Amino acid sequence: MLNDLRFKFYAIMNTLFPILEETLELSEKHQELVRVIELMRTDGLFAKYGWVGNGRIPADRELLFRTFVAKAVFNMPTTGDLILRLKADRTLRALCGYDGIVKIPSEATFSRAFNDFARDELPQRIHAAMLGDSIKEKLFAHNSIDATAVVGREKPAKKEKEDTSKPKKKKGRPKKGEQAPPPEPKRIELQPNRSLEDNIKDLPNQCDVGTKRNSKGHTTHWIGYKLHLGVVDGDIPAAAILTSASAHDSQVAIPLMQMTKDRLDTLYDLMDAAYDAQGIHDFSRLLGHVPIIDHNKRAGETIPMDPAKKQRYNQRSSAERANSALKDNYGGRFVRVRGATKVMAHLMFGVIALTAAQIFRLIG
Numbered sequence: 001m002l003n004d005l006r007f008k009f010y011a012i013m014n015t016l017f018p019i020l021e022e023t024l025e026l027s028e029k030h031q032e033l034v035r036v037i038e039l040m041r042t043d044g045l046f047a048k049y050g051w052v053g054n055g056r057i058p059a060d061r062e063l064l065f066r067t068f069v070a071k072a073v074f075n076m077p078t079t080g081d082l083i084l085r086l087k088a089d090r091t092l093r094a095l096c097g098y099d100g101i102v103k104i105p106s107e108a109t110f111s112r113a114f115n116d117f118a119r120d121e122l123p124q125r126i127h128a129a130m131l132g133d134s135i136k137e138k139l140f141a142h143n144s145i146d147a148t149a150v151v152g153r154e155k156p157a158k159k160e161k162e163d164t165s166k167p168k169k170k171k172g173r174p175k176k177g178e179q180a181p182p183p184e185p186k187r188i189e190l191q192p193n194r195s196l197e198d199n200i201k202d203l204p205n206q207c208d209v210g211t212k213r214n215s216k217g218h219t220t221h222w223i224g225y226k227l228h229l230g231v232v233d234g235d236i237p238a239a240a241i242l243t244s245a246s247a248h249d250s251q252v253a254i255p256l257m258q259m260t261k262d263r264l265d266t267l268y269d270l271m272d273a274a275y276d277a278q279g280i281h282d283f284s285r286l287l288g289h290v291p292i293i294d295h296n297k298r299a300g301e302t303i304p305m306d307p308a309k310k311q312r313y314n315q316r317s318s319a320e321r322a323n324s325a326l327k328d329n330y331g332g333r334f335v336r337v338r339g340a341t342k343v344m345a346h347l348m349f350g351v352i353a354l355t356a357a358q359i360f361r362l363i364g
Contacts, residue, residue, distance in 0.1 A: 210245025
């Protein structure tokens with residue numbers, strides 16, 4: 001399968017690009033868009049959006065999806081900017097499938113299509129198919145897991161009031177002769193015995209306030225969400241999950257490992273000290289992987305990492321590079337939609353573009 005992908009890469013570089021350049025002016029970004037389009041597998045995914053015989057024939061949803069990918073590739077802030085660029089850029093217009101300015105859909109049409117794609121989680125499905133169609137048979141050494149802040153443009157959700165009908169737990173130690181009630185199982189303890197779908201549904205995803213300590217030791221806050229990525233060698237995003245900004249990174253480690261395991265084969269799971277929990281170590285080993293997780297100095301003690309593991313742990317920076325690339329180059333900083341479903345769809349268009357770019361860089 002990887003040889004087929006390599007053949008496609010050289011066919012694009014040596015055959016398709018020269019043909020396109022005879023009639024179109026291809027910049028580096030245009031060429032990148034062509035590679036993304038060639039790598040996306042969309043067979044049958046857009047059939048449900050076709051005309052059913054009543055009313056006006058809808059705009060071609062596959063072309064609209066391709067255009068949203070172009071928006072991410074060109075790092076455009078808004079759909080209005082995208083439409084203006086389509087009107088001015090003949091090459092981009094042709095690559096997106098529109099043969100004239102009058103054929104470009106209105107902003108309202110783009111908005112309705114985006115809502116459909118977000119509702120059906122179409123970007124996530126196409127991203128998964130892209131991995132399965134191109135690098136499924138390749139063995140990757142490292143799966144690096146990390147999260148990044150996603151600033152939203154909406155008010156944080158109000159916190160639910162405590163249920164006063166439930167009896168409150170008594171503080172302090174139980175009296176002599178009394179037996180303490182068993183503690184409620186933590187999320188990380190429940191996750192290994194649940195499916196990926198159930199684990200994702202259990203994670204909070206409403207907009208709220210997040211807090212983190214930056215590299216200089218200062219505490220920062222933001223309103224919005226967190227995007228959690230599992231990134232394999234070559235800085236290729238293999239898994240992505242969106243949660244509330246307040247969700248702790250460790251709560252998403254096991255679902256990310258489950259998602260990556262369904263798509264690709266890896267050997268090592270790399271995470272920073274925020275993920276240092278016994279349940280995460282155990283689940284990684286259950287998958288047949290080797291967990292390399294930085295020690296969390298909870299009691300002030302420092303446990304040095306084995307030199308061989310430390311050398312592999314340095315590969316964890318691939319997740320940080322992927323997060324930075326998504327924000328700086330593929331629209332990750334331009335979240336203009338509201339609600340977790342739409343925010344995730346917007347980010348996934350960027351993840352699709354980033355994934356294709358890194359796959360072609362890996363085999364090029």
